[in-house]
Structure formats: C-alpha cells, structure tokens
Amino acid sequence: MFFRRSCREVARLLTLREERPWDWRERIAVRLHMQICKACPRFEQQMAFMRVAMGRWRNYAGDEPPR
C-alpha cells in the first residue's frame, strides 16, 4: 500500500527528523503508522529523550568528571 511503512522505515524517519524533513507522503504514512503501532510511539519518545539529553550534555560541557 502507498502509505504503508514498517517500523523499521518509520524508525529511520524518526531518527533523522531534524536533518531530513519529511515530504507529505511520509508525514501521512507516519501518522497512520503511529495510530496502529505501539512500539513506534515509544521509540519516538526515546528519540525525544535523546535530543533533550544531548542538549544538556552539550551545555554541561565538562563539569567535573564524576569519577
């Protein structure tokens, strides 16, 4: 089907969200997929988590290493 994507394909769109904007087909495909999938919304949250964490890490820039 035209808008059908596997989790593997959706995951790839999600990891590259910031670098590679989705076209309209991909946007629709992701929406539809998210409605029927339990795993991918979780995965999306994990990616959001990583974005926040990387932002913090960037700013934290070498506070005392907690050894």
Place this chain on the structure above:
Amino acid sequence: MTDFARQVEALRPQLMRFARVQLRNDAWAEDAVSEALLAALEKPQSFAGQSQLKTWLVGILKHKVIDQLRRHTREVSSSRDDDEDIDDHIFASDGHFREMPQDWGDPVAACNQRQFFVVLETCVDQLPNKLGRAFLMREWLELDADEICKELGITPTNMWVMLHRARMRLRECLQASWFATSRS
C-alpha cells in the same frame, strides 16, 4: 603567572576530556586544547566576563577541534564495524521491532543525575570512529549537514545513514547501560 592564566590552566583537564571524546585521539586532543589555551591567553580581553570562563573556553575549543578534524579526517581509516547495519539486529525480517521499546520516562529527571552523563559519554565513546565523529559534529559541534558532508567527504545520503546508525547504537547502549540497570 597572572590570575587569568592560572584560571585558564585550571580548566585544562576538563577541556582535554572533551576534546578527547570528540576527537578520539590523544595527540589531536592535546593539540586542539593547546591551541585553544594559546588563543585564550593571547586575547584575554575578548573574554567579556559575562559568560563563564569555561563556556568561553569551550567556545574557542570547538573551533580548534573543528580545525583538527579538518586536518585529520581524510587520513582516518574506517573501523571495520562501521558498515554493519544495526537495524538488522533491532528489527525482525518483517520490519517490526524485535523488542518493544521501553518507556524511558522523563529526560529531565535522568539529566539531573550526574551518573547519567557518564553513561551517555561512555556510550558515545563506544560508537565506531566514523559514526562517532559524524554524530558529534552534528550534536556537539552543531555543524550543519553541508559542513559535515564537506568535512567527512561524504554525500548527504551517506551522512543520514551514519547519523541514523549512530543514534540507533546510542539508543541500544543507553537501554542496556542505563535503563536496564539503574532503575531501582
């Protein structure tokens, strides 16, 4: 030694640590930090004092790290596991997740724990060299896609593959090293 020089010197270990994570090569890290410190000591007046000294130095260091990458990336050989497709381990042949992704909860809560960053940094460190560099150029140095492609001599498609794989690996590593163990 002036007070300023002493303060700058005191921050050296932290700067070294960050250059090492970024460059994955002690000699290059040493050079980058030395150049950053020299630049700082030559122009103490450009330190406006509004920002923290460390923030200012890290800003300078970023440029020196980029210089080092520019100088050396072409000679970097790819480590052998760079090309392995991690997706093959994560997804079944029908394209579904083999394991249900876990709920990671609130990122801010994790970020308030120092130990989390130790784990994060270790995970970034474990990325294969080329993936690690591409990932850090993007996430830490905040270079845009064009610059990364230029520095690494790769196509955008190539870079997307690398960033995707780096993030998938990082996710696996965080899952195994942080979420699977530290949830007490």
